[in-house]
Each structure stands twice: as C-alpha cells, then as structure tokens.
Amino acid sequence: MVNKILALFLFVCLWQPGKLYAQKKTVLDRHVDINLGADSMINVLAKLQASTHTNFSFDPDQLRSYRTPALHFVHAPLTVVLHKIFKGTPLSFSLVGNDIVITRTKPQVWTIHGHIRDRSDGEELVGATVYIPKLKVGVITNQYGFYSLSVPEGTYDILISTLGYETQQKSIVLNHDFELESELTEQSKLLQEIEIKQTVTPNPLLQNEQNFSPKALDLKAYYAGEMDVVKALQMQNGIKAISEGSSGLFIRGGNSDQNLILLDEAVVYNPSHLYGLVSVFNPDAINNLQVYKDYIPANFGGRLSSVIVNRMAEGNNKEFHVNGGINLMSARIAAEGPIVKDKGSFIVAFRRSLLDVFRNKFKLFNPNSVYYDLNAKANYRLNKNNSVYFSVYAGKDRLLSENSFRNDWGNITSTLRWNHIFSSRLFLNISAIYSNYSNLLDLNADTLSQKSQWSTGVKDFTLKADYTFYKSPTNLIKFGLSSTYHQFIPGQTKNKEVNQFNIARAQSVESAIYYNQEISFGKSFTLNYGLRLGMFRNAEERLDVFDPQGNRLNQYDYKTFINPEPRINLSYLLNNQNRIYITYNRNYQYLQLVQNSTLAFSSLEPWIPASATIAPQYADFFSAGYRYSTEGYLFSTSAYYKKMSNQLDLVGHAQIIQNPDIRSQLKAGKSDAYGFEAEISKTTGKFTGSLAYTYSRAFRTIQDINSGNRFAANYDIPHEMKLTATYVFNKQFSVQSFFTYSTGRPLTLPVGYYQHDGINVPIFEGRNTSRFPDFSRLDISAQYNFESAISRKRALASTVSVGIYNLYNRKNPLYYNLTPSASNTTQKSSLEYAFGFFPWIAYSFKF
Incomplete structure (x- = not known):
C-alpha cells in the first residue's frame, strides 16, 4: 500500500511541472x-x-x-x-x-543538366555556353557536350549559345532536378559576324585553352588548299615551325616530342605524312580541337610543353550525307549517317595522296610516294544516362627515294568509350585505348639478297576513368586514374638472323591518379589547381647476358619512378573586359624521342623510355599574362619562363640506325627557355585577322656537348611575327592571307674535314654557332561557295578554292647539304631551298 502511494506521489510530481510548462506561453x-x-x-x-x-x-x-x-x-x-x-x-x-x-532561409538547390548538340546532325557541341541572366551564372559544356548547373529553386530564362549558332532561350520552373537536352541551329550569318554578347560564368576571358571548330579552321590559307590542323596551329602565336613543310610543333621553348598529341584520347606519336608536309588529321573527320600551352590541367600528363586534343567527328544522326574534296596533294571522301535516328550515328572518311597522279616534284622524296588515312567512328545512346563510342584511325606512308629505297611508317589508334551519368552532377567517362606507331626503312646493301629493313616503333594499351563533379556553378571538380602499358622497339634489323646491331627493347607501365578543381571566389578571382601523382616502371631488355652455351638469356633491368606534379593557375578579373593571371606547372615526361642535332626531315627517330640509365625529363613552368576584350577586339600579352632538367642530346657523330650503344651516347643536361608574346585580334565584322609577335629564347647546357658550355637549342628562334587576315564579301565569296617572318634557326656547320677511307668527314667545333637565313613567306587564297539542287530535299554544296603559296617566291632554306669528296677538303656546304611560288586549286563538296 505504501509503495502504491509513493508511486502515485512521484507521478503527480513529475506530471504537474510538465503540464505547467506546457501551458506556459512564449512571446x-x-x-x-x-x-x-x-x-x-x-x-x-x-x-x-x-x-x-x-x-x-x-x-x-x-x-x-x-x-x-x-x-x-x-x-x-x-x-x-x-x-x-x-x-x-x-x-x-x-x-x-x-x-x-x-x-x-537557405533556398533549395536543384540541378539543370544535359547535352548541347547541333540540330542539323546531332553532333555534340564542345564549349557551348548555358547561361542564366537572372543569376549571372553559367557553365560551358565539356568535351562530350555535357553540362551541369546547380542553382536555387525559382523561375528562370536560360540562354544557350556557342560561336556560329543561333542563341536559344528557354524558360523553366526549377523545383526539382531538371534534364534539359538542347539542339542549336547553325547561324545564317557569316562566321566572322557572330559574337556572344552576354556575360557568362566562367567568363571566356578565364579560359586557359584555345578551342577551334572545323569552321574556324577552314578560313585560312593552306599549302595546296589542304586544310590541316597542324598547319593551322603553326599559324598561332607562340607555336613555331622551324622549317617549311614540317609538322613539328615547338611550343614555348619545348622540343617537338614534348607535346602530347591526342586523337580521341589515343596518343599519336608521329602526326605527319611526307616528313611533315601534311598532318595525319583528315579535315572531314574533325569535330573539335583544344590546345593547352599555358595551364595544363592535372588530367593530362606525360609531356612537358603542351597538350593538343583532337576529337573526331561522330557522324550525322539525322540523315545521310557524303562529302569530300580534291586538291593537288590529295583526294578525300567521307560518308556519315544515322545508325538509329537521334540515337546513334557513324562516319567513315578516307584520304589518299595524289603525288603519283600529278607528278609533283619534291626534293625529299620520289613523286611515286603515297600516303593514306582512314577514319571511322560509331556511337550509340543506350539510354539517357549511358552512351558508347568506338573510333579507329589508320594511316600509312610509303616514301621512295630517288634510288627506290623505301621508308614506310604509320599510326593505328582505336578508342572505346563509355559515358555514364551517375546523377545530375556526376559524370564519368571510361576509355580503353590502343595506339601503335611503326616505322620501316630499307637499308643499303650491295645486292638485293642482302637487303634488310630497320624497324622502330611503340605500342600502347591504356585504361582510364575520368570523373567530373559539378558541385556548383563556381566549383568544378575533376578526378580520375589511368594506366598505360608501353612496348618499345627502339630499333631492330628485320630480314636478318644476326641481331648484333639491335637496340635493346623495353616495356613499361605508366600510371597516374589526379585531382583538379576550378573554383571562383566572388566575381573576380578564379583558382585552378591540381595534383597528378605519376608512377612509371620500366623493364629494359639486357643484350649482354648469355648462358654457357652462348645463348642470350631473357633478363631485364628494372627501374621505378614515382613523382608528384602540382599545377596552379590564379586569375583576377578586373572587370568583364580585363584579366590578369599567373600559372605554375610541374610536369614529368617518361618517354623521349632520340633526335640528331640537325632536326632534318626524318621519321626515323625512335622513342625510348626512362630507365636505370636515363632519368625522366621534368619541367617547372612559370607564366604571367594579361588579356583585354572589347567590342570585336581581343588583346593579349604574356611572359613565361621554363626550366627543364634531364634534357637529352646525342654526342657528335652519333648514329641512330644500327647503333646498339645509342643509350650510352645520349647525354643529359639542363635547358632554360623564356619568352614574351603579344597579339591583337579583330574577331567580328567582314574583315577579321590578327597580328602576333613572339620573342623567345631556348638554351641547353649538357656535359660532354659543346665542352659543357651553354648553347642555343636547335629550335631557338628569337623573333617571330605572324599576320593573318580574312575578308568575307558575302556568303559566297571570301579571301584569306597569311604572312610570317622569323629569325633563322641555329645549326652547326663544319669548320673543316678530315679524310677517312677516302671520304671527307666533317669537323665541328661549337654546337649551333651558325644560323639559317631569316625566314618569311606570304600566302593568299580565296573561296567561292555555291549550292545547286539535286532533289526536292537535297542540295549539293560546293566550294572552289584557289591560292598562291609563297606569293613573292621567297627562297627559304630547308637544310644544308654536306657532300664532301676526297678531292676537296675545304669545300663549303650548300643550301637546299624549300618551295617557291606555287599556285593551286582545290574543290570540296557535300550533299
């Protein structure tokens, strides 16, 4: 009884204050x-x-x-x-x-995402802008045409635009995650009269890469009317071509092998046909070109100077088309169309040289020489979140000398890609990539039965995954990983049992993980930063280990490198027209191209990996720049300094072919490069053009070369000026011109000769103490477009182009010809000159 009374008392005590509290009112x-x-x-x-x-x-x-x-x-x-x-x-x-x-109250944030495509053919548009004027925020589509933009709940007008297309406006009520797929209509105005007026975030002034569409590449003056990606890049400021007719790219003090050249993510080890007269990129198979030569995002690695991303066209998923063309260099044809309308498409493009048809004479090869390209690509959208792509490229050169010795080389690449959208903010691309570069050279022999071939090459197998997370309109995160298996053939003799002249093979694994973030602080500051952690493990074949019976044993020397590569770019936007920025990159390069000191026209230079005896190259790059944009004009200026270590060079008189000791004849040292670039461009109106000037220097200091003294690099060209101009009279007719002037590049001339077995051998003293004469050239061209109906629904669009290469017939040197004989020990070297005055005509079509 007492326990029940106590329990009742406790209940009342506990319940009553709670009741009183519950009844208490607040303000x-x-x-x-x-x-x-x-x-x-x-x-x-x-x-x-x-x-x-x-x-x-x-x-x-x-x-x-x-x-x-x-x-x-x-x-x-x-x-x-x-x-x-x-x-x-x-x-x-x-x-x-x-x-x-x-x-x-913190508003609810929703995400708008989707793809931007061309209405006429369904091609994904890279670099298109999705912009919300009310919030003054926007985003630019990635290399797969995908975008994601997270903004607060509300009602918005959205502007979608890109260069050359009509701006599209859409109104949405955003109260949930929204998928917005858009197709833009090509603008009827001339390309030069188009300008995106609205301010976007990120602002175009803040872009660290250059973007080129096929239309932007088309209106230029090319050799023989052959539209060429590499030649178009050589017209840009800060990108040098050290000799006429070369596809070598020398960017901000870097060598030609220090550029990462990609075709649908596959590495192209030799981007040239005919020793560089033409590049391997067929103009009918180009969708977009991106060039990174300042800030290099952490998702790219393996080279010191630049990244050149060439994305192959995907084909028209609306209707079938055939296009092609012919000029004095080549003929080409391409077919494209839907696999399933609006869901999948294909393109096949073929190009073949016509040197053997027109019998053009060139000093470097026999006119019977030929080359060809084959591009093929297919894509299919499995559903709204999954797409697959498969592309193939195969190119081949067969060059003949005057005495009919052959040099065959070519690239084969293949890429299988899967795009997956995890959510409205998270995008994934997974790629499986194959690349194979091979080269065969006929070697001299006394009889046909003794004839053999020298083979070089490199083969890659790559797997990679790249994630993009759109955290907010001002915060973009990229991360991923990749791994590549390399197989190297630096040089071996084919068709011979004896292999004492072979260069040791190697195989390597190159892997990396990376993180990159682009974040804006307010309206003025934008920070790009990233870290790439690379691992390289090499196994080099040993040629000096034998069993007691004299049979060579399969043994390898192993070496592993692990290196971090930080990158950072800080931009300050003074206002919508003025930007200043600073950049720092640390890059490592584990593959090196063995080149002779003359940089002569050749495709024979072998690729070799970093190893126990060859340290990887690395570079520290610093730059600062300023850009100003106003109505129809763009002015930019920048300065840079690049310090490179473990730069390789061959000792004097070293041979590349049949030299098993070539690795020991490579000497490593330092290189420093610096320069200043300025450019002013007119971007709108009937008349457009640019004037660019570059001052740059590149030096090397390598032990055992030039007595250890500093010398000018082979690509040291101090002064260079480029002038491009285009005038569009109407939709049918336009004219283009290109002028360039540059200081002559360095070279090493003999100071005398000595006799060996009845042959005069040149004697060299200092490295690169002489220079070629200054270089200049003026090219002009004109295009006329017309259409003719071939049915109710189809029309034949044609373009006739005419032009003159080297209008004032300037004699620009190609190389010095050393032809000493036993009868003359004091003879001087003679200059060989490049192409003179060369008129041409070209025709292209599409229906």
Missing part, C-alpha cells in the same frame, strides 16, 4: 494590435519591436533590400504577424531565449 504567442504602413522591412520591425516590447535580432544587410505592404492586425498572435511580414521573402524567424532571431 510568439503574444497578441498584437497594430497598423503597419507600407515601409522598409527594417522600419516595420522597429515599430513592431516598440509596440510589443520584444527584442528582434537580425543582420541589417540581409533585410535592407526588402519592403512590406500595408498591414493591419487585431488581436493577432505575434507569430502570425511575422509570417505575414516575411511572406514572399527567403526570411524566417526563431525564438532564442526571449529574443526573436531573423535569418535568411
């Missing part, structure tokens, strides 16, 4: 009688505070822009009064002690 329950006139939010709260003797706590800056209508309350609870005052605003209130705290 929010206080009833209010008040008339509030239309006024600012801050004044209304001050009157309410005075009337109710309640303390309001808030940040005046958050409330300063709000006003309230006239309100009248009779015996209304304070909580009801506050809800009426804050209606239609992102403001809320809560009771903290006896104070009412007013804060801004």
Whole structure:
C-alpha cells in the first residue's frame, strides 16, 4: 500500500511541472494590435519591436533590400504577424531565449543538366555556353557536350549559345532536378559576324585553352588548299615551325616530342605524312580541337610543353550525307549517317595522296610516294544516362627515294568509350585505348639478297576513368586514374638472323591518379589547381647476358619512378573586359624521342623510355599574362619562363640506325627557355585577322656537348611575327592571307674535314654557332561557295578554292647539304631551298 502511494506521489510530481510548462506561453504567442504602413522591412520591425516590447535580432544587410505592404492586425498572435511580414521573402524567424532571431532561409538547390548538340546532325557541341541572366551564372559544356548547373529553386530564362549558332532561350520552373537536352541551329550569318554578347560564368576571358571548330579552321590559307590542323596551329602565336613543310610543333621553348598529341584520347606519336608536309588529321573527320600551352590541367600528363586534343567527328544522326574534296596533294571522301535516328550515328572518311597522279616534284622524296588515312567512328545512346563510342584511325606512308629505297611508317589508334551519368552532377567517362606507331626503312646493301629493313616503333594499351563533379556553378571538380602499358622497339634489323646491331627493347607501365578543381571566389578571382601523382616502371631488355652455351638469356633491368606534379593557375578579373593571371606547372615526361642535332626531315627517330640509365625529363613552368576584350577586339600579352632538367642530346657523330650503344651516347643536361608574346585580334565584322609577335629564347647546357658550355637549342628562334587576315564579301565569296617572318634557326656547320677511307668527314667545333637565313613567306587564297539542287530535299554544296603559296617566291632554306669528296677538303656546304611560288586549286563538296 505504501509503495502504491509513493508511486502515485512521484507521478503527480513529475506530471504537474510538465503540464505547467506546457501551458506556459512564449512571446510568439503574444497578441498584437497594430497598423503597419507600407515601409522598409527594417522600419516595420522597429515599430513592431516598440509596440510589443520584444527584442528582434537580425543582420541589417540581409533585410535592407526588402519592403512590406500595408498591414493591419487585431488581436493577432505575434507569430502570425511575422509570417505575414516575411511572406514572399527567403526570411524566417526563431525564438532564442526571449529574443526573436531573423535569418535568411537557405533556398533549395536543384540541378539543370544535359547535352548541347547541333540540330542539323546531332553532333555534340564542345564549349557551348548555358547561361542564366537572372543569376549571372553559367557553365560551358565539356568535351562530350555535357553540362551541369546547380542553382536555387525559382523561375528562370536560360540562354544557350556557342560561336556560329543561333542563341536559344528557354524558360523553366526549377523545383526539382531538371534534364534539359538542347539542339542549336547553325547561324545564317557569316562566321566572322557572330559574337556572344552576354556575360557568362566562367567568363571566356578565364579560359586557359584555345578551342577551334572545323569552321574556324577552314578560313585560312593552306599549302595546296589542304586544310590541316597542324598547319593551322603553326599559324598561332607562340607555336613555331622551324622549317617549311614540317609538322613539328615547338611550343614555348619545348622540343617537338614534348607535346602530347591526342586523337580521341589515343596518343599519336608521329602526326605527319611526307616528313611533315601534311598532318595525319583528315579535315572531314574533325569535330573539335583544344590546345593547352599555358595551364595544363592535372588530367593530362606525360609531356612537358603542351597538350593538343583532337576529337573526331561522330557522324550525322539525322540523315545521310557524303562529302569530300580534291586538291593537288590529295583526294578525300567521307560518308556519315544515322545508325538509329537521334540515337546513334557513324562516319567513315578516307584520304589518299595524289603525288603519283600529278607528278609533283619534291626534293625529299620520289613523286611515286603515297600516303593514306582512314577514319571511322560509331556511337550509340543506350539510354539517357549511358552512351558508347568506338573510333579507329589508320594511316600509312610509303616514301621512295630517288634510288627506290623505301621508308614506310604509320599510326593505328582505336578508342572505346563509355559515358555514364551517375546523377545530375556526376559524370564519368571510361576509355580503353590502343595506339601503335611503326616505322620501316630499307637499308643499303650491295645486292638485293642482302637487303634488310630497320624497324622502330611503340605500342600502347591504356585504361582510364575520368570523373567530373559539378558541385556548383563556381566549383568544378575533376578526378580520375589511368594506366598505360608501353612496348618499345627502339630499333631492330628485320630480314636478318644476326641481331648484333639491335637496340635493346623495353616495356613499361605508366600510371597516374589526379585531382583538379576550378573554383571562383566572388566575381573576380578564379583558382585552378591540381595534383597528378605519376608512377612509371620500366623493364629494359639486357643484350649482354648469355648462358654457357652462348645463348642470350631473357633478363631485364628494372627501374621505378614515382613523382608528384602540382599545377596552379590564379586569375583576377578586373572587370568583364580585363584579366590578369599567373600559372605554375610541374610536369614529368617518361618517354623521349632520340633526335640528331640537325632536326632534318626524318621519321626515323625512335622513342625510348626512362630507365636505370636515363632519368625522366621534368619541367617547372612559370607564366604571367594579361588579356583585354572589347567590342570585336581581343588583346593579349604574356611572359613565361621554363626550366627543364634531364634534357637529352646525342654526342657528335652519333648514329641512330644500327647503333646498339645509342643509350650510352645520349647525354643529359639542363635547358632554360623564356619568352614574351603579344597579339591583337579583330574577331567580328567582314574583315577579321590578327597580328602576333613572339620573342623567345631556348638554351641547353649538357656535359660532354659543346665542352659543357651553354648553347642555343636547335629550335631557338628569337623573333617571330605572324599576320593573318580574312575578308568575307558575302556568303559566297571570301579571301584569306597569311604572312610570317622569323629569325633563322641555329645549326652547326663544319669548320673543316678530315679524310677517312677516302671520304671527307666533317669537323665541328661549337654546337649551333651558325644560323639559317631569316625566314618569311606570304600566302593568299580565296573561296567561292555555291549550292545547286539535286532533289526536292537535297542540295549539293560546293566550294572552289584557289591560292598562291609563297606569293613573292621567297627562297627559304630547308637544310644544308654536306657532300664532301676526297678531292676537296675545304669545300663549303650548300643550301637546299624549300618551295617557291606555287599556285593551286582545290574543290570540296557535300550533299
């Protein structure tokens, strides 16, 4: 009985205070009688505070822009009064002690995502802008045409645009994650008259790469009318071509092998046909070209100077088309069309040289020499979140010398890609990539039966995964990993049992993980930074290990390198027209191209990996620049300094072919390069063009070469000026011109000869103490476009182009010819000159 009474007593004690507390009213329950006139939010709260003797706590800056209508309350609870005052605003209130705290409610954020494509053919548009004027934020599509933009809930007008297309406006009510797939219509105006007017985030001034569409590449003056990606790049400021007719790219003090050249993510080890006269990129199979020569994002690695990303066209998924062309260099044809309309497409493009047809004479090879290209690609959208792509490239050169010795080389690449959208903010691309470069050279022999071939090459198998996370309009994150298996053939003799002249083979694994982030702080600062952690493990064949019976044993020397590669770019936008920036890159390169000191026209240089005896190259790159953009004009200037280590060079008189000791004849040293670039461009109107100037120097210091003294690199060209101009009279007719002037490149000339077995051998003293004569050239061309109906639905679009290469017939040197004989030990070297005045005509079509 006592226990029950105690239990009842405890229950009453515990329940009664709770009841009393529950019945206790707060200040929010206080009833209010008040008339509030239309006024600012801050004044209304001050009157309410005075009337109710309640303390309001808030940040005046958050409330300063709000006003309230006239309100009248009779015996209304304070909580009801506050809800009426804050209606239609992102403001809320809560009771903290006896104070009412007013804060801004964080709005719900939703994501708009999708792809931007060309309405006429379904091709994904790289670098298109999705922009919301109300918020003054936007995003640019990635290399797969995908975008993602996260913004607060609301009603918005969205502008979608890119160069050469009509701007599209769409209105949406954003109250959930929204998929917005868009197709843009090609603009009827001339390319030069198009300009995107609106300000976007990220601002175009903040872009660290150059983008080129096929239309942008088309209106230029090319040799023989052959539209060429590499030749178009050589017309850009800061990208040098050291001799006429070469496809070598020398970018900001770097050698030609220090550029990562990609075709649908596959490495192209030799981008040239005919020793560089033409590049391997067929103009009918180009979708987009991107060039990174300043800040290099962490998802790219393996080279010191630049990244050149060439994305192959995907084909028309709306209707079938055939296009092609012919000029004095080559003929080409391409077919494209839908596999399933609006879901999948294909393209096949073929190109073959016509040197053997027109019998063009060149000093470097027999006119019976030929080359060809084959590009093929197919894609299919499995569903809205998954797409697959498969592309193939095969190119081959067969060059003949005057005495019919052959040099055959070619590239084969293949890429299988899967795009997957995990969510509206997370995008994934997985790629399986194959690349194979091979070269065969006929070797001299006394009889046909003794004839053999020298083979070099490199083969790659790559797997990679790249993630893109669109955290917000001002915060873009990329991360991923990749691994490549390399097989190297630096040089071996074919068709012979004896292999004492072979160069040791090697096989390597090159892997990396990376993280890259682009983040904006306010409207002025943008920070790009990234870290790439690379691992390289090499196994080099040993040729000096034998068993007791004299049979060579399969043994390898192993070496592993692990190196971090930080990169950073900081931009400050003074306003929408002015930008300044600074950049730092640390890059490692584990593959090196063995080149002789003359950089003569050749495809025989072998690729070799870093090993126990050859350290990887690395570079520290610093730059600062300024850009100014105004109505129709763009001005840019920049300065850079690059310090490179473990730079390789061959000792004097070293041979590349049949030299098993070539690795020991490579000497490593340092290189430093610096320069200044300035350019002004006119980008709109009937007349467009640019004037560019570069001052740059590149030096090397290598032990055992030039007595260890500093010398100019083979590609040291101090002064270079480039002028491009285009005038579009109407939609049918336009003219183009290109002028370039540069200092002659360095070379090493003999100071005398000595006799060996009846042959004069040149004697060299200093490295690169002489220079070729200065280089200059003016090219002009014109295009006329016309259409003719071939059916009710189809028309034949044709273009006839004419031009003159080297208008004033300047004799620009190709190389020095050393032909000493036993009868003359003091003879001088003779210059061989490049192409003179060369008129041409070309025709292209599409139906």
